[in-house]
Amino acid sequence: MNLDSILEALSEEEAVVSLAKPSIPSVAVADCAKAWALASYVRLSERKTVFVVTPTIKEALILHTDMSAILGVDQVGLFPAWETLPFERVSPSLTTMGQRVKVLWQLKNSCSPKVIVSPIRAVTQLLAADQINDPITLAPKEIIDLDSTISSLVQMGYRRVAQVEHRGEVAKRGSILDVYPTTADSPVRIDLWGDEIDRLVEFSISDQLTVSEKQRIQIFPARELLSTGIIREQAEKLVSIAPWGRSHWEKFIDGDSFDGMESWLPWVVTKEETILDYLPKGSRLFIVNPERAKSRMEEISDEENKISSVLSQTWEIEEAAQRKKLHTSFERSISQSSAQKTSLVAPFDTEASTTLDAQPWKATGKTSLTSENIKAVLNEGYSVQVSANSLKSHHVLSNLMERQGIKVGSPEQRTSEAVHIIDGPISQSVMFPSRKILVVTEDDFMGRRQITRTRETKGRDAKVFHEDLQAGSYVVHEHHGVALYKGIVSQPLGSVERDYLLLEYRKGDKLYVPTEQINQIRPYTGGSAPALSRMGGSDWDKTKTRVRSEIQKIVHELVDLYKRRISADGYAFSPDTPWQREVEDSFPFQETPDQLLAIQEVKDDMEHHEPMDRLVCGDVGFGKTEIALRAAFKAIQDNKQVAMLVPTTLLAQQHFQTFSSRLNNYPIQIEVLSRFLNPREKTRVVGQLAAGKVDLVIGTHRLLSEDIAFDDLGLLIIDEEQRFGVKHKEKLKALKSNIDVLTLSATPIPRTLEMSLTGIRDLTILNTPPVDRQPILTFVGEYETRVIVAAIRRELLREGQVFFVHNRVVDIDKVAESLRNLVPEAKIAVAHGQMDERKLEKVVTDFWEGFYDVLVCTTIIESGIDMPTVNTLIVGSADRLGLGQLHQLRGRVGRSGSRAYAYLLTPKGALLSEVAYERLRTIGESTELGSGFKIAMRDLEIRGAGNLLGLGQSGHVASVGYDLYCQLVTEAVATLKGEPIKSLKEVSIELPVSAQIPFDYISKEDLRLEAYRKLSICNELEDVAMIQSEWVDRFGPVPDAASNLLSVARLRCVARKHGITEISGRNLHQSEGEKWVAKLSPINLRPSEVVKVKRLHVGSVFKEPSSELHIVFNRSHSPVQDLVDYLQGVSTTSEIISTAPSTQ
DSSP states (O other), X not given: OOHHHHHHXXXXXXXXXXXXXXXXXXXXXXXXXXXXXXXXXXXXXXXXXXXXXXXXXXXXXXXXXXHHHHHOGGGEEEOXXXXXXXTOSSOOOHXXXXXXXXHHHHHHTTOOOSXXXXXXXXXXXXXXXXXXXXXXXXXXXXXXOHHHHHHHHHHTTOEEOSSOOSTTEEEEETTEEXXXXXXXXXXXXXXXXXXXXXXXXXXXXXXXXXXEEOSOEEEOOSOSSOSOHHHHHHHHHHHHHOGXXXXXXXXXXXXXXXXXXXXXXXXXXXXXXXXXXXXXXXXXXXXXXXXXXXXXXXXXXXXXXXXXXXXXXXXXXXXXXXXXXXXXXXXXIIITOOSEEEEEEOTTOTTOSEEXXXXXXXOOSSHHHHHHHHHHHHHTTOEEEEEESSHHHHHXXXXXXXXXXXXXXXXXXXXXXXXXXXXXXXXXXXXXXXGTEEEEOHHHHHTOOOOOOOOOSOOOOOOOGGGTOOTTOEEEETTTXXXXXXXXXXXXXXXXXXXXEEEEOGGGOEEEEEGGGGGGEEEOXXXXXXXXXXXXXXXXXXXXXXXXXXXXXXXXXXXXXXXXXXXXXXXXXXXXXXXXXXXXXXXXXXXXXXXXXXXXXXHHXXXXXXXXXXXXEEOTTSSHHHHHHHHHHHHHHTTOEXXXXXXXXXXXXXXXXXXXXXXXXXXXXXXXXXXXXXXXXXXXXXXXXXXXXXXXXXXXXXXXXXXXXXXXXXXXXXXXXXXXXXXXXXXXXXXXXXXXXEEEESSOOHHHXXXXXXXXXXXXXXXXXXXXXXXXXXXXXXXXXXXXXXXXXXXXXXXXXXXXXXOOGGGHHHHHHHHHHHSTTSOEEEEOXXXXXXXXXXXXXXXXXXXXXXXXXXXXXXXXXXXXXXXXXEETTGGGSOHHHHHHHHXXXXXXXXXXXXXXXXXXXXXXXXXXXXXXXXXXXXXXXXXXXXXXXXXXXXXXXXXXXXXXXXXXXXHHOHHHHHHHHXXXXXXXXXXXXXXXXXXXXXXXSOOSOOTTTSOSHHHHHHHHHHXXXXXXXXXXXXXXXXXXXXXXXXXXXXXXHHHXXXXXXXXHHHXXXXXXXXXXXXXXXXXXXXXXXXXXXXHHXXXXXXXXXXXXXXXXXXXXXXXXXXSOSSHHHHHHHHHHTSOOHHHHHHHSOOOO
C-alpha cells in the first residue's frame, strides 16, 4: 500500500467527504490525522488553493511538514510569521521575509502551491502587498544588462558585498555576478559573455566553487517593506502629519533600508490588507481549532500592547506611534474573508457535524515491543505503513523489521500480511480503525523522541586568519618580530609593479614583504598590545633564543609523553561492520563535511594499535555527540566497555536518553551513573560494570570514585572537557594509560588547546553549523528590569521559552518570585544542583514538555542541554562567569533555526575588573556561528597559556605570539625525535614581468591575501592548476598580470624539484626583436643537457663550478612559462645522482 492508496481509502470516509461540502461548518479530526484528512480532500478536490490556519507556529510547522511528505514539497507552501515584535530594532530574518514574499506573489499571480499553511499570527498581520514586484527570472543564453540587474537587486533589498556568504547578498567581479536569493538553498553565480548569460550555476559558500548547473532561477525581493513608490509618497505625507517620526520617515524618503524598518509598516501602507485578501476566487479556508486560534490572537494583541510601550522607547518616539497596530483582529481577518470556510475541531467538540474515525497510536519506546504490537495489528487484518525519514533510514528500517520477524512488502503489493515502508518524514503515528490502516512514524518505531531540527551539508569551512587581518593588526614576522600590518601596497620594481605586504616596526621602520613570502607572517595571539620589535637589531633573535631555551626545559617531557603514547600497547578495533553502517544510516540528519571527516579520523585512530588521544573541538550543536555515539558503538562491537564522562547530572540523563533511543535495537546494556540513582541502583550498576555486564556507562564525577572498576574498558569519552578540574584530570591519567580517549569540547581550556595545536594530542575542528541556524543576537549591558520584562514577553509572544541564569542558590527562589511579579502571565520554575534528584528531574522534564515558560536556574544548564524551543537567555551577574562558560550558556539557545537572543547583564553601577571587561567584550563581539574555537584562543590570551606541563604561567607566549611559540615547540620536539623539520624551500624569483593580482580582479583584501597564501604553499603543478580553475570559476577570466603570477608559482614548484634557490632575469632589447636572459642557481646539468641548451638557446652559458645557468630566450612572448617548460625537460638533481655510474 502506498500514499495514494491511503488517501484513496480515506476519501471514502464521511468526515473527508464533509470537508468538500462548504455547507458543513465544522468537522472533528484528531491532531494526528489532520494532515491525512486534508491531503485526502486536496487530492480529490478541484479547488485551486486550500489555505489552512493553525493556532500556533509549531502546529503550522508540523502540519506543513506532514502534508509536504504526503502530497510532495511542491504542493504545499508555508506562510510564516515574523520572528520580531513591533518596534523591535531588528528586522525579521531574510529567509522568513523571502518565503512570505514568494507565497504572496504566487497568490497574486495564480501560481501558488495547492495548499498553504499559516499560523494565525501570520494570517492577521498587515502586508505591504502593493510593492511586491515580479521576481527577476534568469536562464542561460538570456541577454541582460549587468549594471541595471545589480541596481534592481539593490532596490529589492539585496546588499552589495565583496563575497557572497549569506542570503540577501550580491557581489560583482568583472563579468561575474554572485547572488544568494532569499528563497534558495544555495547562492547562484551568473557568468556573462558580453551581455549574454554564458553560465548559470549554484556554488558552495564554504569554498565559493561551482556545485551544479541551473536551468532557471527566480530571485524574489529580499525584504517585504521597501522604500519605493507608494511607501515613499506616504512617508512624505507623514513628515507633516506625524512629525514625531520625522527621522524615520526621511529614511524611507531617501530610499534607505535599516534594521527594524518593518515596525513602521502600519504607518507607511495605505491599505489594511492581510494574506487572506489575496486568496484566489473559489479558494477554501480551513481553520484548525478556531476558538484556540481566536484566543491565541487575543493573547498576541494583549502581549503586543504591553511590550510595544517598552520597545518603542528605544526609538525615542512618542506614544502616538503605538496607535497603529501590526495585526488586525481575528474577526477582521477570518470572518471578512470571501473564501468558503470550514473549521477543524477536536474529536470531543459537540458542534462538529461529523468525526473522522482516527486515533493516535502510541509507541512503546522499545523496538522489540513495538514489533510485537505491529505483528498483533497485522493479525487483525490491518494494512501497516512505516514512514522513513530518508532513503538512508528506509534501508535501516527494512533490515531492522526483517530481523524482528516482520515481513516487508514492496510498494506494488497490497497485502495485509506485510509492512510497507513509505518515504516521507511524518511526525505523528495514526490509526484509522474503520479503514484498517495504521501509519507508524520512524521515530516511534525506533523509539526515538523527535526533535524538529535539520542539518545539511552547507556551511562555512574554517576561516583562515587573513579574513580577520586588517590594517592596524599585530603580526609576527618569523625573522623580524612583532609589527603592525599596514595593508597590501604596490611598489615599482624596475619597469614592472609588484604587490607587497607592508609591515611597520618600532620608530616607524617599514618592511615590504613580497607576497610569495606571506607564510613568514603570522597573526599575533598572546596579549592585547605587544611591544613592536626593532628592525635590524638583535632584540628579536635574543627573544627567540630565550624562548627556545625555555622550551628545551619541557621538550624532553613532551617527547617522553608522546613516545609513551605511541609505544603503549593499545587495542586495534575491527573495521566497520554492516551493523556499524546501519547505526550510522539511522542518524536523522545529513552529516556535515567536517563531521564526516572527524568521524573517519576517530575510526582510523581506533583501528590502530596506538591508543587514541583526540580532541574534537566544535561549537555547541555542531554534531559532537554523534561522533561519540559512533565511536562508542564501534568499541562495543569488539566486546569492549565504554565510559562517557560528563560534568552534570542533567547532561548524563540527556546523553543516556539519546544513546538508548539510537541503540535500543541492539543487544547493548547502557547505564547511567549519577545522583539521580538511589543507593541500591548505584550499587547494582557498579557491580555490573565490574562484572562486564554493562557495555556503556554514562556518568558524572562518580565514575572517578575509588570503587569503580571496569572489566575491560576500551574507550573513554570525555564530554565538555573544560568543566573538569586538575584533580579529576589526575584520576583520568591513571584511568587512561592504554585505552582510547576521545575528548569533546566547544571551548577547550588553554592547556588542552595548546597540547592539541602543538601536536601532542590530535585535533579535529568542526566548523559547519546546522542549516538555517542564525547567529545569536547578544546584548551586553547593565541589569534593568524593563529589559528583562521585554525579553521574556517577546519570547512568550513567539511561543518560545527562556533560560534565566542566576548562579547563586541562596537567593534563586527570591529572584524567581520577583520575575513572577514582573511577568505574572509567565509560568516560572526553578532548577539548581542542590535540589532533590527526583524534583530536579521532574522540573527539567516539565520544562522540556512546555509546562513552564521560564526556567530560573544556575549554570547547571551550561553543559549540553538541548532544548530547541528555548530561544532567549538572560544571565544575571555575567561578569562573574568565565569566557568559556558564557559561550557555553549562549549555545543553549537558538538551536531550532529561530532567531535567538542572549542578554548578558552586569550589576547596575558595578565597576568591572579588566579581565571581566575583556571577557564580556569578547563574547559580545564573537557572535558568528562556529566562534567557539576563536573564543578559546582569545581565552588563552586573557588567561595566559602557562607552561604546557608545568603549573606556572609563562610570559614567553606573549613575547613571540602563540603561533610562533607552537612552531618553536614543534620544531624542538621534531629535533629531539630525530625527525626532519618540514618546510617549503624558499626560492627567490626576480623577473621583469608584472606578476600580481590586479585590484579590479580581486578587490577584497582578505581574498587577495588568501589567494597569495595559497600560491605560496603550492608544491606541485597540479596545485597551481586547481587555483587557476578556482579563480576562473569565482572571479572570471584571468588577466595577464594574474596569469603571470600563476606562471611564477609554477616556476617556483619546478625550481624546488631541481634544488634551485635563486632565479633572476632581465630584458635585452635589440633591433631584431626582444631577447630575454635568466640566471638560475644552483642547477646541475648533464653534459648532453649543456650541449642541448646552448644549441636551442643561442648565447646561453653554463658555469659548472658555481652550478649557474644563464639561459637566453629569443623573441619570447611568455618567458616565465618558457622557463617552466625548459626545466620540466631537464633531469632533477636526484635523477642525475641515481643514474650516475658507481665509483666502486
